[in-house]
Amino acid sequence: QKEVEQDPGPLSVPEGAIVSLNCTYSNSAFQYFMWYRQYSRKGPELLMYTYSSGNKEDGRFTAQVDKSSKYISLFIRDSQPSDSATYLCAMSGPYNFNKFYFGSGTKLNVKP
Amino acid sequence: ETGVTQSPTHLIKTRGQQVTLRCSSQSGHNTVSWYQQALGQGPQFIFQYYREEENGRGNFPPRFSGLQFPNYSSELNVNALELDDSALYLCASSTRTGTSETQYFGPGTRLLVL
Numbered sequence: 001q002k003e004v005e006q007d008p009g010p011l012s013v014p015e016g017a018i019v020s021l022n023c024t025y026s027n028s029a030f031q032y033f034m035w036y037r038q039y040s041r042k043g044p045e046l047l048m049y050t051y052s053s054g055n056k057e058d059g060r061f062t063a064q065v066d067k068s069s070k071y072i073s074l075f076i077r078d079s080q081p082s083d084s085a086t087y088l089c090a091m092s093g094p095y096n097f098n099k100f101y102f103g104s105g106t107k108l109n110v111k112p
Numbered sequence: 113e114t115g116v117t118q119s120p121t122h123l124i125k126t127r128g129q130q131v132t133l134r135c136s137s138q139s140g141h142n143t144v145s146w147y148q149q150a151l152g153q154g155p156q157f158i159f160q161y162y163r164e165e166e167n168g169r170g171n172f173p174p175r176f177s178g179l180q181f182p183n184y185s186s187e188l189n190v191n192a193l194e195l196d197d198s199a200l201y202l203c204a205s206s207t208r209t210g211t212s213e214t215q216y217f218g219p220g221t222r223l224l225v226l
Contacts, residue, residue, distance in 0.1 A: 008152070034214060043116075043202055043217040044155070088154050098143055098206045098215055099168055102154030 003027050006089055006103025015112050019076040023089035023103045026070065030101070031093035033065050035074045038086045038105065047087075048074060079110045115139060116205050116218035124224045125193050133188045133221045135203030142207060143167070144186040145215060146178060149200040161186060190223075198225045 006023045013019055021035075031052055036044035048063040050056045050072075056063045062075040072091075076083055086105040092098065115138035125131050137144050143162045147155035157170035161180035175191040184205070190197055200222050204215035 004154075006154070032214070036217075041200075041222070043219040046214060046216070049214050090154075098145055098160055098204075099157050099170075100145075100147075100155070100204075100215065101157070102147075104152070104154045 001026060003101045004089060004091060004103045007106055008104055010107040010109055012109045012111060013079055015079060015081060015110055017079050017110070019079050019083070019108060019110075021074040021076075021087050021089075021106050021108070023072050023091075024070055025072075025091060025101075027091075027101075028067070028070065029094055030091040032091060033063070033072050034090040034092075034100070035061075035063055036088040036090060037083075038088055040085075044088055079108075081110050081112050084108055084110050116203065116216050118201075118203055118218040118221050120221060121219070122222045122224075124226065126226050127193055127195060129193050129225075130189065130191045131193060131223060133190075133201050133203075133223070135186045135188070135205075135218055137184045137186065137203075137205035138216055140207065141205035141216075142184055143205065144180055144184065145204045145206070146186070146188045147202040147204065148172070148197075149202060149220070150196075151199070155202055158188070193225045195225050198223060 035048040038044045053067045064073040088105045089103040090100040117136045145160040146158040149155040159169040200220040206215040
């Protein structure tokens with residue numbers, strides 16, 4: 001069993017839709033949860049960073065962490081064609097904050 | 113821009129050859145991690161260096177080795193290349209503190225092994 005599971009998609013939505021992306025994980029020791037956006041043939045770009053459980057909002061993006069269910073989500077409101085990319089969840093901790101475990105990524109396509 | 117640079121951007125090698133990939137960390141960052149990202153997959157942790165010492169390794173064979181220099185730049189060396197080594201190689205720099213931290217990724221080096 002992989003430490004982090006993520007539906008690979010692809011997920012296709014119309015412009016303006018609310019997008020929900022999710023990951024599950026098996027290691028209850030994870031404390032740091034990240035969402036990265038990766039455009040084709042580029043490096044991952046940090047979108048959201050959350051410590052432990054709870055919600056965090058930044059503009060059109062909301063990250064949720066439910067440690068009791070080992071489940072994290074990223075919501076994108078008013079999705080735009082420029083949001084079309086692969087979204088990677090990542091998590092780490094507590095003993096090595098910099099060793100990340102990534103999901104396989106969900107490919108999102110926002111249609112104009 | 114993250115301030116993390118990698119070179120070269122693309123590389124083609126043949127099976128059995130050796131390759132060296134380079135990474136320049138963001139200013140002030142003393143920790144560098146290397147990841148391998150196969151097509152359609154998430155990045156997989158190779159190893160991490162902190163103050164020039166290896167500080168954790170993923171499930172990669174010894175033919176994957178690394179160096180970190182006093183200026184915190186870093187190299188990833190892969191010997192005896194195999195076809196499955198074809199991937200995007202990412203380095204990520206960070207600081208190491210007792211609280212939460214995150215990493216900034218470079219653009220990657222795309223390696224093709226023929």
